[in-house]
Amino acid sequence: xxxxxxxxxxxxxxxxxxxxxxxxxxxxxxxxxxxxxxxxxxxxxxxxxxxxxxxxxxxxxxxxxxxxxxxxxxxxxxxxxxxxxxxxxxxxxxxxxxxxxxxxxxxxxxxxxxxxxxxxxxxxxxxxxxxxxxxxxxxxxxxxxxxxxxxxxxxxxxxxxxxxxxxxxxxxxxxxxxxxxxxxxxxxxxxxxxxxxxxxxxxxxxxxxxxxx
Numbered sequence: 225x226x227x228x229x230x231x232x233x234x235x236x237x238x239x240x241x242x243x244x245x246x247x248x249x250x251x252x253x254x255x256x257x258x259x260x261x262x263x264x265x266x267x268x269x270x271x272x273x274x275x276x277x278x279x280x281x282x283x284x285x286x287x288x289x290x291x292x293x294x295x296x297x298x299x300x301x302x303x304x305x306x307x308x309x310x311x312x313x314x315x316x317x318x319x320x321x322x323x324x325x326x327x328x329x330x331x332x333x334x335x336x337x338x339x340x341x342x343x344x345x346x347x348x349x350x351x352x353x354x355x356x357x358x359x360x361x362x363x364x365x366x367x368x369x370x371x372x373x374x375x376x377x378x379x380x381x382x383x384x385x386x387x388x389x390x391x392x393x394x395x396x397x398x399x400x401x402x403x404x405x406x407x408x409x410x411x412x413x414x415x416x417x418x419x420x421x422x423x424x425x426x427x428x429x430x431x432x433x434x435x436x437x
Contacts (some may be wrong), residue, residue, distance in 0.1 A: 247410045251417050258376070265369045265428065272366075273433075275359030278293055279366030280432035282347055282355075287338055288430040291331050294350055298327040305333045306412045309405035314398055317408065321392040324415065328385050335378055344368075373425050380418045387411050 269276045305320035339348075346354030349368045357363065391411050394400065400408055 231364070243406055243410055247413055251413065254380075254417065255416070258373075258424075261369070261373060261376075262424065262428065265373070267431070268369070269428075272359070272362040276366045277363030277433045278357065278359055279363045279370070280430060282345070282363075282367075283340075283370070283430050284338060284341070285430050287334055290424065291334050292426050294327055294331045294334070295422050297306060298324050299416055299419045302412045302415045303325060306405070306409050309395075309400050309408040312401050314395055314401060317400065318392055318395045321388050321395060321408075325385055325388045325392070328381055332378060332381055332385075335374065370429055375430065377418065377421055377425060380421070384415050384418050387414060413417050 267347050291328055297351045301324040305317055306323060308314075308320055309318035342348055343352055346352050347367055349371065352404065353364055353367070355363050391400075394407070
């Protein structure tokens, strides 16, 4: 039996258009938020390039690269979840949603391990910063940007895990069958956005002049 539109909409097409438009507007505001931070970071990176090179070399390219690969795998699982929802394959949908959550949780675990390493190395501005060098103050500024960008990204990841958990629970109740898969698709848009943000964060922070390191 096909899904019926909510009472405030004329039909399913209008309801679908409203849902997708709302998500795209929300993602646009998120682009503005992250874009402003990226733009400010790039300005200071140009002004204090040598110091930002020093700061970047304090980050682990191995762990950052591993997390990049992990998030790309999570995007694949999310895409497969949407594909399963579109074809009324509820069991596959639940499996791929849970896999996406597990991979996202692994990403966060690695990120928090990085944070712990930074704390031990006295690289946490305002809390435990003890870097000694020619550009100490400006290296600290780099680390401020690092924690702002990666911290906000981690918050978005946690929100995404909450969304996926809700979708998985609803999927077990067969909520998304018979053409009602739009919430899964919209949740997928959010998850892919979070992944794309990391694709920009990784080279901007981790790969500042790595040659000769």
